Amino acid sequence: xxxxxxxxxxxxxxxxxxxxxxxxxxxxxxxxxxxxxxxxxxxxxxxxxxxxxxxxxxxxxxxxxxxxxxxxxxxxxxxxxxxxxxxxxxxxxxxxxxxxxxxxxxxxxxxxxxxxxxxxxxxxxxxxxxxxxxxxxxxxxxxxxxxxxxxxxxxxxxxxxxxxxxxxxxxxxxxxxxxxxxxxxxxxxxxxxxxxxxxxxxxxxxxxxxxxxxxxxxxxxxxxxxxxxxxxxxxxxxxxxxxxx
Numbered sequence: 001x002x003x004x005x006x007x008x009x010x011x012x013x014x015x016x017x018x019x020x021x022x023x024x025x026x027x028x029x030x031x032x033x034x035x036x037x038x039x040x041x042x043x044x045x046x047x048x049x050x051x052x053x054x055x056x057x058x059x060x061x062x063x064x065x066x067x068x069x070x071x072x073x074x075x076x077x078x079x080x081x082x083x084x085x086x087x088x089x090x091x092x093x094x095x096x097x098x099x100x101x102x103x104x105x106x107x108x109x110x111x112x113x114x115x116x117x118x119x120x121x122x123x124x125x126x127x128x129x130x131x132x133x134x135x136x137x138x139x140x141x142x143x144x145x146x147x148x149x150x151x152x153x154x155x156x157x158x159x160x161x162x163x164x165x166x167x168x169x170x171x172x173x174x175x176x177x178x179x180x181x182x183x184x185x186x187x188x189x190x191x192x193x194x195x196x197x198x199x200x201x202x203x204x205x206x207x208x209x210x211x212x213x214x215x216x217x218x219x220x221x222x223x224x225x226x227x228x229x230x231x232x233x234x235x236x237x238x239x240x241x242x243x244x245x
Contacts, residue, residue, distance in 0.1 A: 002029035005097035009033035014101035132180040144193035162240040211236035
């Protein structure tokens with residue numbers, strides 16, 4: 001009897017590699033992919049990928065998709081309430097574990113574990129503390145295909161967005177930048193690989209720049225999508241729009 005688990009799916013490379021590793025053993029039954037979506041724009045939170053492409057991923061992965069509708073720039077309270085409501089529903093269906101593609105961030109792991117414990121869930125991290133240089137080479141060797149859909153201008157310029165990750169991309173990254181973008185340097189959309197039944201078809205659309213305004217009524221550390229560093233709102237993001245074909 002496999003343990004029922006929900007997989008927290010961002011649509012990017014770390015999620016894809018973590019799911020690949022989970023599917024290699026028989027410990028877990030993945031009941032669904034769980035993805036948070038910006039309620040206003042109907043795009044994956046932080047990544048900016050259209051919901052249509054997310055649904056195509058789930059179809060190709062042959063897994064059910066559970067979408068959490070999240071307001072633009074939600075407070076932690078709002079985010080946690082939506083998450084608790086969603087996971088409680090899944091718990092009533094016999095799900096006990098929640099799987100993530102996180103690699104190195106200790107504070108994020110502790111936050112996830114603490115929040116899940118309140119609901120009676122256990123967190124699982126298949127990629128935890130594996131060197132990111134090892135992970136990215138494994139990802140490429142497995143013939144996964146992923147495209148950079150968002151870069152933080154604090155770390156990378158516009159030229160990196162819209163590029164498929166390969167050895168040339170890795171070689172072009174600035175020195176000391178994490179090759180998996182584990183600190184939020186960039187986000188990706190994975191469109192093919194060994195766990196997909198068919199590639200996701202898309203074309204590259206407009207590349208746009210967006211800068212988020214600091215909340216006027218609340219401490220930025222209380223927002224679910226941003227950090228509490230003093231300069232968190234000093235930098236913008238380049239997004240590459242992907243158009244379903």
